Amino acid sequence: xxxxxxxxxxxxxxxxxxxxxxxxxxxxxxxxxxxxxxxxxxxxxxxxxxxxxxxxxxxxxxxxxxxxxxxxxxxxxxxxxxxxxxxxxxxxxxxxxxxxxxxxxxxxxxx
Amino acid sequence: xxxxxxxxxxxxxxxxxxxxxxxxxxxxxxxxxxxxxxxxxxxxxxxxxxxxxxxxxxxxxxxxxxxxxxxxxxxxxxxxxxxxxxxxxxxxxxxxxxxxxxxxxxxxxxxxxxx
Numbered sequence: 001x002x003x004x005x006x007x008x009x010x011x012x013x014x015x016x017x018x019x020x021x022x023x024x025x026x027x028x029x030x031x032x033x034x035x036x037x038x039x040x041x042x043x044x045x046x047x048x049x050x051x052x053x054x055x056x057x058x059x060x061x062x063x064x065x066x067x068x069x070x071x072x073x074x075x076x077x078x079x080x081x082x083x084x085x086x087x088x089x090x091x092x093x094x095x096x097x098x099x100x101x102x103x104x105x106x107x108x109x110x111x
Numbered sequence: 112x113x114x115x116x117x118x119x120x121x122x123x124x125x126x127x128x129x130x131x132x133x134x135x136x137x138x139x140x141x142x143x144x145x146x147x148x149x150x151x152x153x154x155x156x157x158x159x160x161x162x163x164x165x166x167x168x169x170x171x172x173x174x175x176x177x178x179x180x181x182x183x184x185x186x187x188x189x190x191x192x193x194x195x196x197x198x199x200x201x202x203x204x205x206x207x208x209x210x211x212x213x214x215x216x217x218x219x220x221x222x223x224x225x226x
Contacts, residue, residue: 034214043113043201043217044154088154097142097167097205099215101154 003027006089006102014110019076023089023102026070030091030100033065035074038086038104047087048074079109114138115218117202123224129190132221136183136204142166143185144205144215145177149198160185161207189223197225 006023013019021035032051036044048063050056050072056063062075072091076083086104114137122130136143145157147170156169160179171177174192179185189196199222203215 036217041220041222043115043219045113046214046216049214090154097144097159098156098169099144099146099154100156103153 001026002103003100004089004091004102007105008103010106010108012108012110013079015079015081017079017109019079019083019107019109021074021076021087021089021105021107023072023091024070025072025091025100027091027093027100028067028070029093031094032092033063033072034090034099035061035063036088036090036101037083038088040085044088079107081109081111083107084109113216113218115202115204115216117200117218117221119221120219121222121224123226124192125226126192126194128192128225129188130192130223132187132189132200132202132223134185134187134202134204134218136185136202137216140204140206140216141183142205142207142213142215143179143183144203145171145185145187146201146203146217147198148201148220154201157187192225194225197223199223 034049035047038044053067060077064073088104089102090099116135141162157171159167199220203217
């Protein structure tokens with residue numbers, strides 16, 4: 001079993017929809033949680049990071065961490081075709097600098 | 112643009128050969144990380160350097176080695192290349208060694224094709 005599980009998709013939604021992307025994990029020691037966006041053949045771009053449980057909002061993006069359920073989410077409001085990309089969750093424990101990535105969810109926002 | 116630069120963008124080589132990938136971190140960042148991204152394995156951490164010293168090792172093969180130079184740029188050396196080494200290789204950098212606010216920013220990657 002992988003440490004971090006993420007549905008590979010693809011997830012196809014119409015423009016303007018609310019998108020929900022999720023990851024589950026098994027290591028309760030994870031404390032830092034990140035979401036990266038990766039366009040085809042490009043490097044991952046950091047979107048959001050959170051420490052411990054709770055919500056964090058940045059513009060159209062909201063990151064949510066539920067440590068009791070070992071579940072993290074990224075919500076995208078008013079989705080745009082430019083949001084079409086692969087979204088990777090990543091996490092690490094406090095004492096390590098190694099990021100553990102999910103396999104990525106491919107999102108397609110249809111005009 | 113993250114501020115992390117990587118060269119070359121593409122590399123095509125043959126099995127058994129050796130290649131060197133280069134990374135320059137963002138201005139002010141002391142840590143450099145190398146990752147490998149393949150279709151079957153996803154993004155895998157290889158190794159981290161902080162201010163010239165190796166800090167952490169991940170799933171890095173013995174045929175692979177890395178170093179960070181005094182000007183903080185880093186090189187990843189891949190030798191005795193095999194077909195399975197074909198992948199995207201990313202470099203990331205961060206300010207420090209860990210903790211809050213020490214997030215990693217990725218470069219555009221080097222696509223390695225081994226024929």
